[in-house]
Amino acid sequence: MSGSASRPTLTLMSKRVIIVGAGLAGCLLAVYLARAGWNVDLRERRGDPRDRGQVAGRSINLAISARGLKALRRAGLEETILRDAIRMPGRMIHSRAGALAFQNYSSDPTHAIQSVSRSALNLALLNAAAAESRVTITFHQRCLHLDAALGSVSFIDDNTSQQSSVTADLIVGADGAYSALRGIMQKNEGFDYDQSWLSHGYKEMCIPAVTSGKHAPFAMEPKALHIWPRGASMMIALPNPDGSFTCTLFWPNKSTGTNPNGFDSIRDSVIAREHFQREYPDALAMMPTFDHDFATNPVGAMLTIRCWPWSMRGRAVLLGDAAHAIVPFFGQGANASFEDCESLTDALAAHSDDIPRALAAYEQDRKRNADAIAEMALTNFVEMRDKTASRAFRMRKKFEHFLHGVVPRFYTPRYDMVSFSTIPYADALSRSRKQDRVLTITAIAIPLFIAFVFLAWKMRT
């Protein structure tokens, strides 16, 4: 065992929970439940990141917005996380010729999404969990089996190959998109499972910090999420506190007649360099480690997972990506997972003597919202990679912001509802659909009305 916080003082009143996975959601839930009086046994497959010290290497970041910040605030971590975060109040669109166009995310200038380091966020959450006296954290523990009826889970220690089995009142699978716990639940009758892979993959690249220039140490405007929309493909870049940018290419895995530029065709850095020279020349000029990054950084896969039910026998339950992995185009996967932690904690508090009831309340609350953000995340991919480049889209966004500024009670753009409010995702989806219909009808009705008035006037004169 390594990195254990002090052992919990077991009381007859305290219930015991095993959380599988000390990722973003698992750690936050451990903090919440420990503070609610649970004894928490948090088990993680990987080693303790604190043992590795400050690892030099690629910075990978995440966009955190209102929902994630609210959940972090509840754990007393918002300030710590925001200290090193970079505000991104809008998108910076890069054309092939290198022209830049900034689009605000909201009509409210105080609204911004925050770029944070993924490893720093995980570390802050892990430290917060370890600081709770009721939390025990054990690393190198890979979940192997679940017996929900008995409330037991078995693990193997990947260092020693020793197997162990533990029992608890509640077992939470917070073990990510490829969840072992979900895999076990899937074998049970009545468990619905749907997994769809995106035909695009992603590869991370780097724009390092610079020593001179208008935005130094940043090579370009730091207060924006940069997008190079190229129809069926795109690249984005988020700023890091050290002055670098993490760029992510989202390209089709397989080339097609309409888009011959998939990862399968652009196989090496020589072809990639030529492609970048045509499609992303301004970015290429800021990438001194281009050849190395392209050759060594892997192509990641993206998928949407929908499953139901999320709980089993009133004793085991899924949370975060384990319950609902989504594609990353709305920057909401972690935000949604943090909301799950709040919902599960609240449900357990509301039904403190009835865990099955609490789990049922939690999954009913979250499932419709998880489905809604999964759908909106897929839609946002088309918006980011294609529509953001169009003048009509930009005009529409400006009009939406104008409406929101004038009649905020009647019109709130979808992006605002998802990123800058905590309106349930399902409500944001249905409300934005209604608004879209009204906007489309208005866009047709106003020119028709003007034409009608003009014709009537013409006929009278």
Ligand SMILES: Cc1cc2nc3c(=O)[nH]c(=O)nc-3n(C[C@H](O)[C@H](O)[C@H](O)COP(=O)(O)OP(=O)(O)OC[C@H]3O[C@@H](n4cnc5c(N)ncnc54)[C@H](O)[C@@H]3O)c2cc1C
């Ligand atoms: C390219 C990309 C960009 C993204 N950008 C954003 C963004 O900007 N904003 C945002 O909100 N979200 C973003 N996301 C989504 C976000 O990363 C996830 O939604 C979030 O990490 C989910 O947290 P989690 O705790 O459920 O899972 P994870 O963070 O994956 O944690 C799961 C943990 O479980 C452990 N584990 C796995 N299997 C086992 C096992 N058998 N036994 C024990 N432990 C196990 C893992 O080691 C890991 O520590 C992005 C995702 C991708 C792929």
